[in-house]
Amino acid sequence: MRSRAALAAALAAAALVLVLLLAPRALGNAWGLLTGRGYMVPAESSVFTFDATVMNPGSGEWWLYGEDGRYFYHFTGEGKVPYLKVERSAAARCPGFAPHDAATWAACTAR
Amino acid sequence: MASRPTGPVGTATNAPGIDVGTLVRNDSPPPGPAVATAAITAPQCPCSGAEKTTISGLGPIASYKGDFPSPLQVMWYTPGGDEPLRLTVPDSEIRGWIRQAAEYHRIPHVLLAVILQQENSPKASGGHQFLQFGERSLTTFASIVDDWFFDIAPDRVAGSSSGFANMSRATLRHAASYSENMYGRPPMPDKVRYRLFGIDADTRRAGDDWRADLYYCAAHLRELIDRVTARRCHDGEINLAQLEKVIAAYNGSGPMAVKYGRDAMKLLADAQAGTATLYFYEE
Numbered sequence: 001m002r003s004r005a006a007l008a009a010a011l012a013a014a015a016l017v018l019v020l021l022l023a024p025r026a027l028g029n030a031w032g033l034l035t036g037r038g039y040m041v042p043a044e045s046s047v048f049t050f051d052a053t054v055m056n057p058g059s060g061e062w063w064l065y066g067e068d069g070r071y072f073y074h075f076t077g078e079g080k081v082p083y084l085k086v087e088r089s090a091a092a093r094c095p096g097f098a099p100h101d102a103a104t105w106a107a108c109t110a111r
Numbered sequence: 112m113a114s115r116p117t118g119p120v121g122t123a124t125n126a127p128g129i130d131v132g133t134l135v136r137n138d139s140p141p142p143g144p145a146v147a148t149a150a151i152t153a154p155q156c157p158c159s160g161a162e163k164t165t166i167s168g169l170g171p172i173a174s175y176k177g178d179f180p181s182p183l184q185v186m187w188y189t190p191g192g193d194e195p196l197r198l199t200v201p202d203s204e205i206r207g208w209i210r211q212a213a214e215y216h217r218i219p220h221v222l223l224a225v226i227l228q229q230e231n232s233p234k235a236s237g238g239h240q241f242l243q244f245g246e247r248s249l250t251t252f253a254s255i256v257d258d259w260f261f262d263i264a265p266d267r268v269a270g271s272s273s274g275f276a277n278m279s280r281a282t283l284r285h286a287a288s289y290s291e292n293m294y295g296r297p298p299m300p301d302k303v304r305y306r307l308f309g310i311d312a313d314t315r316r317a318g319d320d321w322r323a324d325l326y327y328c329a330a331h332l333r334e335l336i337d338r339v340t341a342r343r344c345h346d347g348e349i350n351l352a353q354l355e356k357v358i359a360a361y362n363g364s365g366p367m368a369v370k371y372g373r374d375a376m377k378l379l380a381d382a383q384a385g386t387a388t389l390y391f392y393e394e
Contacts, residue, residue: 031268035246038367055270058363059230059277060371077365 158344251318274317
């Protein structure tokens with residue numbers, strides 16, 4: 001009985017390490033969705049691909065900037081869709097575009 | 112575990128009765144002849160450490176002496192060396208810690224109290240409080256693992272908000288450094304820092320020790336007061352509009368933070384009118 005419990009614990013630990021190594025984003029996003037006040041994953045993205053690159057510096061746990069393989073995102077907290085997004089290909093054509101400065105997004109933003 | 116440093120570089124003074132630790136600031140030069148060598152040059156801080164911020168336009172608020180409705184009545188805490196061993200800490204004593212943390216960083220006591228109430232909603236159900244305690248404890252545990260095992264835990268977990276004041280790791284560490292570099296003031300006095308068997312409570316992690324959390328939170332509020340008033344070493348009064356901005360900045364940026372600030376101001380107004388209670392405020 002005791003050896004079964006030890007095996008189960010070892011398997012659980014191995015599974016956690018595997019998740020940490022293979023899908024750290026999924027773990028981080030899942031944690032954010034479960035516990036973070038205001039945290040969200042954009043509809044265009046997924047827990048496996050979304051990467052919150054700049055977090056809100058305060059106690060509110062939303063992200064300010066994020067990205068995935070296709071878009072850059074900026075969380076505004078306003079409206080039905082509370083974020084702006086810019087396609088990476090559009091960003092590449094946008095002069096002065098900076099992923100972490102929404103003021104530079106004006107010319108290339110699509111809601 | 113870290114032990115108490117044996118050779119402090121100097122002893123700074125502050126307002127009477129307040130232990131400001133062992134960093135040297137610009138108004139308290141090191142003793143002995145002034146020898147210009149890098150090894151013994153004391154760090155110079157822009158602020159004297161005597162600066163104090165008060166609020167104008169806010170009337171008296173009733174002191175509360177009852178039990179906390181939130182958070183869950185369980186906390187992480189290392190007893191002090193001079194404390195008797197005990198399993199419970201009276202809520203009134205915790206409110207005393209809150210007052211002491213505000214006095215130490217010379218910020219308005221009511222500001223720290225309202226932030227704590229915002230972060231530990233008194234309306235939360237018992238189940239929610241239990242889950243919140245579990246979540247914050249897990250975050251703290253992840254942060255400890257991260258520190259000990261080469262950054263293994265995802266930052267999204269280990270760096271997220273935790274502790275009594277729900278501060279993120281980055282914010283907490285920045286606030287502690289700000290207090291040291293700008294005010295020449297360690298984030299907490301030695302009496303609070305060194306506990307039973309010399310255990311160091313200044314771990315720069317949220318949630319490790321809830322009394323330490325209060326000091327980190329107060330240090331951060333001091334930093335935010337400077338930022339909102341655009342004055343280094345703010346000394347004097349802030350008005351209600353500035354107070355609202357400080358509270359909102361504690362929550363972050365954007366419309367949700369603005370609402371957080373507005374809600375807190377309403378709570379303060381109601382508490383002043385006697386229609387709401389500030390549970391973490393006891394004179």
